[in-house]
Amino acid sequence: MSQVRYGIIGIGNMGSGHASILTSGKINGAVLTAVCDEFESKRDWAKEHFGGSVAVFENADAMIDSGLVDAVIVATPHYGHPSEAIAAFAKGMHVLIEKPAGVYAKQVREMNDAAAASGRKFGIVYNQRMNPLYKKLRELIASGEIGEVRRINWIITNWYRTQAYYDSGTWRATWAGEGGGVLINQCPHQLDLWQWTTGMMPTRMRAFCQFGKHRDIEVENDVTAYAEYANGATAVFITSTSDAPGTNRLEVSGSRGKIVIEEERMTLYRLREDEAEFNARNKESFASPEVWKIELPASGPSPEHAGILQNFTDAVLLGTPLAAPGEEGIHGLTLSNAMHLSTWLDDWVDLPLDEALHEAELNKRIATSKFKRAQPVEAKR
Structure with missing residues (x-):
């Protein structure tokens, strides 16, 4: 693999922010290939904003099943982070989740178990x-x-x-x-x-x-x-x-x-x-x-979100240690x-x-x- 093809689940404020960084060319070895969102207005925004260069889907299953992505960024509301991550791991994806890891520790522990079983890279956007x-x-x-x-x-x-x-x-x-x-x-x-x-x-x-x-x-x-x-x-x-x-x-x-x-x-x-x-x-x-x-x-200056995205990309491509392993979100x-x-x-x-x-x-x-x-x-x- 010479580059990581990213798909973003949820393109509200945080998801669109990640999309902006990925499409800026600042992250070596990374490319944004797809996004998905339940909101039609957000999908319409993505189609207009990306001009057809990024595939737009209604849900994560369709996006992942398209074969267009190697890794997903989960930027949905808090309760959805563990369930979206678990589903993505089951389909062989590398997963980077937005903070917080979840709302309650039990669901996050289940996500951590799924990550360990998958053998894929798992990170969290602890940009600080x-x-x-x-x-x-x-x-x-x-x-x-x-x-x-x-x-x-x-x-x-x-x-x-x-x-x-x-x-x-x-x-x-x-x-x-x-x-x-x-x-x-x-x-x-x-x-x-x-x-x-x-x-x-x-x-x-x-x-x-x-x-x-x-x-x-x-x-x-x-x-x-x-x-x-x-x-x-x-x-x-x-x-x-x-x-x-x-x-x-x-x-x-x-x-x-x-x-x-x-x-x-x-x-x-x-x-x-x-x-x-x-x-x-x-x-x-x-x-x-x-x-x-x-x-x-x-x-x-702090590289913030771009730093996390570069580190996660390097972890997938080069085996670089993760600065913010997803499993640590439970702490x-x-x-x-x-x-x-x-x-x-x-x-x-x-x-x-x-x-x-x-x-x-x-x-x-x-x-x-x-x-x-x-x-x-x-x-x-």
């Missing part, structure tokens, strides 16, 4: 893994630069969304249509980076999700979560869609210092010696370890599922998560959701 800032953070933590991780604080409240945004689709911000709010729609990248950069998953969590705070919606749009780890570390994660202006600040503190990322800049606060060693030898009441503040230089989703479940039960939740209990509680909300699916749901973010 391509960001030099977070790649550097992961490298510094893994190398032991700040010692053992002790505390993680992330305030990510710059997801401002108006009522007009929520009113733009009947499926939006509903349990039945979207499966959640800020945790499932806006924050999957941060939930992934939280555990990917630190290499740690919590052992238990207590969360407080506020549903419809300052907005007429039924899902969460303001969250404060507290997590604990096996090594004694703790984490606080705060997010909202109604803060103006918002904040995006990540701090990771360890026994040898702290890393702060804010406003696209990274600052390293490096202790001259490990805090535990300093504490053991110190005899002064109000002494503190010597600390060096280092502003780390920018590492260049960030587990964090959001745990936050929901903790709030619903008004209690601590242990990890690994009781996935059956989470699904049962989610189904209770779906049963009373305002959204009732009467027509295809258009994929937008």
Whole structure:
């Protein structure tokens, strides 16, 4: 195979974005050969936009059975990601899914099993893994630069969304249509980076999700979560869609210092010696370890979605390791599922998560959701 022939399932905002990148010629070894969408208006747009150079289908089965594609990009609404991926694996496709991996961990685990059985490449569009800032953070933590991780604080409240945004689709911000709010729609990248950069998953969590705070919606749009780890570390994660202006600040503190990322800049606060060693030898009441503040230089722009597409193409053609394996989508989703479940039960939740209990509680909300699916749901973010 000299090039990967891509087909896109769902050409709303995200799908059309991938199509634009693929048809730009920026991705070596990749070509867009087909798209599909349940919406006639989207199919008409594709026919007009691509001028006949890309085949247009009504559904994924017809597109895949045409023999025109080697890999699919799944850009449908959240609930459809696992089912579309599983069907594509069954037909021998390589699969790249949009975030989130799904809505609840059980369906994502089934998708992961199908991927493993297929022997095909499986990736997820965690484009922030391509960001030099977070790649550097992961490298510094893994190398032991700040010692053992002790505390993680992330305030990510710059997801401002108006009522007009929520009113733009009947499926939006509903349990039945979207499966959640800020945790499932806006924050999957941060939930992934939280555990990917630190290499740690919590052992238990207590969360407080506020549903419809300052907005007429039924899902969460303001969250404060507290997590604990096996090594004694703790984490606080705060997010909202109604803060103006918002904040995006990540701090990771360890026994040898702290890393702060804010406003696209990274600052390293490096202790001259490990805090535990300093504490053991110190005899002064109000002494503190010597600390060096280092502003780390920018590492260049992030390739974002194009970077993920190039990496996935290289994985198919050359066997290049995936930057964002699809199987890892379950980790960030587990964090959001745990936050929901903790709030619903008004209690601590242990990890690994009781996935059956989470699904049962989610189904209770779906049963009373305002959204009732009467027509295809258009994929937008």
